Amino acid sequence: MSAAAERIEIPAFPDLSRVPRVDEVGIYERAARFRTRSIKKEAKMDALKMVLSMIDLTTLEGQDTPGKVRQLCAKAMRLDTSMEDLPKVAAVCVYPTMVGVAREALGDSGINVASVATGFPSGMTDLDLKLDETRRAVVAGADEIDMVISRGAFLRGEYRRVFDEIVAVKEACGDAHLKVILETGELNTLDNVKRASVLAMYAGADFIKTSTGKIQPAATMEVTLVMLQAIRDFYRETGRMVGMKPAGGISKAKLAVHYLVMLRETLGQAWMTPEWFRFGASSLANDVLMQIAKQRSGAYQSPDYFSKD
Amino acid sequence: MSSNDQENSLNFNTDWSYSPAPESTDHVTIKDRYDLFIGGEFVAPASDKYFTSMNPATEEPLAELAEAGAEDVDRAVKAARKAYKQNWSGLAPASRGKYIYRIARILQERAREFAVVESMDGGKPIRESRDIDVPLAAAHFFYYAGWADKVDYAFPGRKTGPVGVAGQIIPWNFPLLMAAWKIAPALACGNTVVLKPAETTPLTAMLLAEVIAEAELPPGVVNIVTGAGKTGAAIVDHPDIDKIAFTGSTEVGRIIQKALAGTDTRYTLELGGKAANIIFEDAALDQAVEGIVNGIFFNQGHVCCAGSRLLVQESVADDVLGRLKDRMETLIVGDPLDKNTDIGAINSSMQLETINKYLEIGQQEGATMHQSSCALPDKGHWCRPTVFTGVAQSHRIVQEEIFGPVLAVQTFRTVDEAVAKANNTPYGLSGGVWTDKGAKIFKVSNQMRAGVVWANTFNKFDPGSPFGGYKESGVGREGGLHGLKPYLQLA
Amino acid sequence: MANDEKIMARADSQAGAAGSAGTASKPHRLAVASESERVGVVKTYKLYVGGKFPRTESGRFYKVDDRKGEPLANICRASRKDFREAVVAARAAFSGWQNTSAFLRGQILYRIAEMLEGRKEQFVAELYSTGASRAAAKTEVEEAIDRLVYFAGWCDKYQQVFSSVNPVSSSHFNFSLMEPTGVVTIIAPEKSPLLGLVANLAPAIAGGNTVVVLASESMPTAAVSFAEVLHSSDVPGGVVNLLTGQSEELLEHFASHMDVNALVYCGTDKGQIKQLQTLACDNIKRVILRRQDRWDDDDSRNPYLIADTQEIKTTWHPIGR
Incomplete structure (x- = not known):
């Protein structure tokens, strides 16, 4: 990822009353249409590789250890020993205390280190702690920071507070890219998802991200579609591209390919790279690898033949 | 939030696009020639004339269809009348319902075949014929099958009875679905039917004839005659038809309304629109x-x-x-x-x-x-x-x-x-x-x-939802409870 | 006696008072008044269009005879231009009447019944003068009053009987309800000039349509007087427009007018029916034939008569998930 994205002059605070409303049933219908796209042959192979390159390989557990993180990094750098021409994943995503380990393990592989921050996953800490945590993660070597918004404040209508927090965290990130997690599973309505997306983008988010993975539902196609549409509207309005990261719940290659279909038909060519689209996932990579192996050999695969880290 | 069409445009001409994903056709057989379906049998037209139905996507011929003349229409009406008198109108309503349920079920079983043929004959995308036309057609039969022994409850204070022989003329835009819209309520209410599909899209109607035979409906309850405008006119002009149901252009609807002036033939018309x-x-x-x-x-x-x-x-x-x-x-x-x-x-x-x-x-x-x-x-x-x-x-x-x-x-x-x-x-x-x-x-x-x-939605359809127009868009409703009325006499 | 009847027929303004023929005065034109007798005031029968009582723009009239074959009255012979004006009035009144609450429409129909009840004797006399027996005239007026009460009651109920909420398989709320078809023309029955009129008029306006009625050609006086009842019953101007004249001349316009949505024809003349149905095609007019000769049985006392001039509108809306 490039250094700090070009910051075009950004309006101070968005007029949320002008954000177009979302009709839930309509969004579900549109998302269902993407799932009727039939992706076969070369299109499928290309899609599977693209999915791999967009993965933020993630471990966010209380039981994480340096050993576990090193194994994950090894997997990130070499997804499969039997297939040579595979892309690398985009990043490894860990807790702040594991950033140093990951940084060291990944070396100059070109794979980014992403760190969650700001009191992940609930965000229920004071702002100065959030900023401190962010700065430490960056100092420890994080290329990307995945922050959470204060959902409680958002649901209380304290949009200004949510906005100001993001602005502050963005500043604390320095050159690191900022992904803003909306935790859509707690926002309840698609209208809220859209408003929160707009808020985050105007506050300076480089990426907007659906979920922490700790709350159900996590990423869904419907929620992601609303966010992609918000990104498109923001781009139309300001000329600034913002990336998208659905996270949590995407563990099957077929579903991930449907996300790519949705991305293609909503934002088009410019976003179809790891620079602008990521999957936050822990088990997706292996399913994609199995599909690639199946495409190549013609035989359906067993998980026993794919390393789990 | 306004957006400017010129600036900050999106590019949908992407490096990654979808490979061809053709629906397989190897499970589908289209015969070289289809005869008229009259009195439960496939019979050659009196004139021995046939016309060709083309695939609009390839401009290649698909099959030959019999061209029904007035003589053939008369034969079909006679078969329908006979079936009406001898079988259908007197049959226990619950039994009528069961026959219609059978049609629904066989349609579901043969769904993909119908979808493929519909797309080949009419040019509509397989996604629509597969996800909309065919399932809705089956659902329509299923819905009206259940009405067969319940129609009296739909019209409080009235006793209901069938109208007789219905002549039904359908368009080329939803060939199977329109056939279902026409046939299902007519049969449920105890009528028998002479149906004419459009001349550019007759194939799924002929497949439906096979289904009707497979469901063992009494001969003559449903008769399907193929042909163009002349065949339709022969149906409209036939003196022994009690009801005409037409879906098509307002122009032709007007001609039909005029042709029926002064007769006791009832009619419903589903015509054009400019919504x-x-x-x-x-x-x-x-x-x-x-x-x-x-x-x-x-x-x-x-x-x-x-x-x-x-x-x-x-x-x-x-x-x-x-x-x-x-x-x-x-x-x-x-x-x-x-x-x-x-x-x-x-x-x-x-x-x-x-x-x-x-x-x-x-x-x-x-x-x-x-x-x-x-x-x-x-x-x-x-x-x-x-x-x-x-x-x-x-x-x-x-x-x-x-x-x-x-x-x-x-x-x-x-x-x-x-x-x-x-x-x-x-x-x-x-x-x-x-x-x-x-x-x-x-x-x-x-x-x-x-x-x-x-x-906050558009172009939604459901068997239970009445459909039909005001003003020059037509007379009467199809679908739902209200779609029963055109096929019933209330006393 | 004949003169007495004429007076009764014409003395509409003394509603109900003209119960006993013996006390009535002589008409001024048709009989010579003796010096001691009061000169009666004779009514002019006019059209009813847009809430007003104009004469026909054509200035034409035709004579109607009484039960003995003697001249009873000069009746406006409405022209196609009068019809045109009536349709304009009906169209103008449509949206207001359609959107009048069902409750209020019911109140107004009931009010018509009340007004008619109050003028019962006048209508009995009018019907008698054009040929009905006294008993039949009395029955007809009473039936007409009761029919109005009947349909007044339906105004806020037929929607509940005929509407539906339709269970669709997608996530939508779907319902069908009835809406008036618009401007309805009615060729009233030639016989039964009051009950026949009411039996066809009441269901149409109960359902929110506005109407243009052609009254019985040979017995139009009760219809014109009925317009006066309507006028005093809070029926907004233009909701009911009543023409008198020759059906042969006016029929084609009733059927061909492009701003008329439905036509109710009460009669059995096959030639006329064919003519009407043929002309109706030009705008896919709904044609409703009512060929019965009785208007006092269940066939003309049911809510399906309202449904005849209704459209069904089905609305879809997403429910949410």
Whole structure:
């Protein structure tokens, strides 16, 4: 990822009353249409590789250890020993205390280190702690920071507070890219998802991200579609591209390919790279690898033949 | 949030695109020749004349169909009358219902075959025939089967009875679905049927004849005669038909109404439309754009209730058009049998000519034409999704039914202006209204002179939902409880 | 006696008072008044259009005879231009009447019944003068009053009987309800000039349509007087427009007018029916034939008569998930 994205002059605070409303049933219908796209042959192979390159390989557990993180990094750098021409994943995503380990393990592989921050996953800490945590993660070597918004404040209508927090965290990130997690599973309505997306983008988010993975539902196609549409509207309005990261719940290659279909038909060519689209996932990579192996050999695969880290 | 169409544009011509995904056809057999289905048997036409049904996507012949003359129609009516008297009207209603359930079930079993043939014969994308036409047709039989022994409850205070022999003439835009719309309620109410499918799309009706035979309906309860306008006229003019049900153009509907003047033949007519789809500034704009796309590009725009007029509030007009043009770029036009095709082939060369004529007229009238940039196949009949802006109420492309993927866009400032423009047409089949404000939905839908109003949605159909028009869009309703009435005598 | 009947027929303004023929005065034109007798005031029968009582713009009239074959009255012979004006009035009144609450429409129909009840004797006399027996005239007027009460009661109920909420398989709320078809023209029955008129008029306006009625050609006086009842019953101007004249001349316009949505024809003339149905095609007009000769049985006392001039509108809306 490039250094700090070009910051075009950004309006101070968005007029949320002008954000177009979302009709839930309509969004579900549109998302269902993407799932009727039939992706076969070369299109499928290309899609599977693209999915791999967009993965933020993630471990966010209380039981994480340096050993576990090193194994994950090894997997990130070499997804499969039997297939040579595979892309690398985009990043490894860990807790702040594991950033140093990951940084060291990944070396100059070109794979980014992403760190969650700001009191992940609930965000229920004071702002100065959030900023401190962010700065430490960056100092420890994080290329990307995945922050959470204060959902409680958002649901209380304290949009200004949510906005100001993001602005502050963005500043604390320095050159690191900022992904803003909306935790859509707690926002309840698609209208809220859209408003929160707009808020985050105007506050300076480089990426907007659906979920922490700790709350159900996590990423869904419907929620992601609303966010992609918000990104498109923001781009139309300001000329600034913002990336998208659905996270949590995407563990099957077929579903991930449907996300790519949705991305293609909503934002088009410019976003179809790891620079602008990521999957936050822990088990997706292996399913994609199995599909690639199946495409190549013609035989359906067993998980026993794919390393789990 | 306004968007500028010129700046910050999106590129949908992506490096990654979808490989061809053709639906397999190896499980489908289309015979070289189909005879008339009369009295439970497939019989040759008296004239021994046959015509050819073409695949509009490949311009290749699919099969020969018998051309039914007056003599054949008479034979079919006699078979229907005989079955009416001897079998069907006297049969226990529950038993009638069971036969109709059988049709529904066999249709479900043979669903993919019907979908493939429908797409080959009519040019509609397999996604639609597979996900909409065929399941809805089966659902229609299933729905009306259940009414067979319950119709008295639908008309409080009345005893119901069948009408007799129904002559049914259906169009080429939803060949199987329209056959289901016609046959299912007629049979449920105890009538027998002579059905004529359209001459460009007769194949699924002939497959349906096979299903009806497979379901072992008494011979003559359903008779299917193929042919063009003359065959239809023979049905309309036949003195022993008690009821005519017609779906098609207002022009032909008028001729039928005239032909039946002074007779005791009942009729229902489902005719043309020029529906307004009204987008208010407070609408969910992206879903409204989906509604616009679904409204006018569904089934190549060959839909009587298509949202062919877009009325968009001036304050969001540029925004909505920007979104619409983006969305149009993602529509895939081409091989109807490809699972990713959004817009299939125009049904016939004649219809393509009509559409092209209107594209000319629109431009001559001074409107601005915008088409998506998609590639078109070399062979076959195709039309890119098209939008006309800068049109006025007086333009022909606003007033006349084009029956193709062509949208006329007008703007308005106030609710009253929107409603006035929406109603300023001889038609009254359907309409759309998009707003996030509940009271406005009720106000506008109440004022729309149209038989179906889609609020924050468009082009939805269901067996339980009555369908039919005001004014020149037709007489009577099909679907739902109200769709029973045309096939019943109330006493 | 004949003169007495004429007076009764004409003395509409003394509603109900003209119960006993013996006390009535002589008409001024048709009989010579003796010096001691009061000169009666004779009514002019006019059209009823847009809430006003104009004469025909054509200035034409035709004579109607009484039960003995003697001249009873000069009746306006409405022209196609009068019909045109009536349709304009009906169209103008449509949206207001359609949107009048069902409750209020019911109140107004009931009010018509009340007004008619109050003028019962006048109508009995009028019907008698044009040929009905006294008993039949009395029955007809009473039936007409009761029919109005009957349909007054339906105004806020037929929607509940005929509407539906339709269970669809997608996530939408779907309902069908009835809406008036618009401007309805009615060729009233030639016989039964009051009950036949009411039996066809009441269901149409109960359902929110506005109407243009052609009264019985040979017995139009009760119809014109009924317009006066309507006028005093809070029926908004233009909701009911009543023409008198020659059906042969006016029929084609009733059927061909492009701004008329439905036509109710009460009669059995096959030639006329064919003519009407043929002309109705030009705008796909709904044609409702009522060929019965009785208007006092269940066939003309049921809500399906309202449904005849209704459209069904089905509305879809997403429910949410």
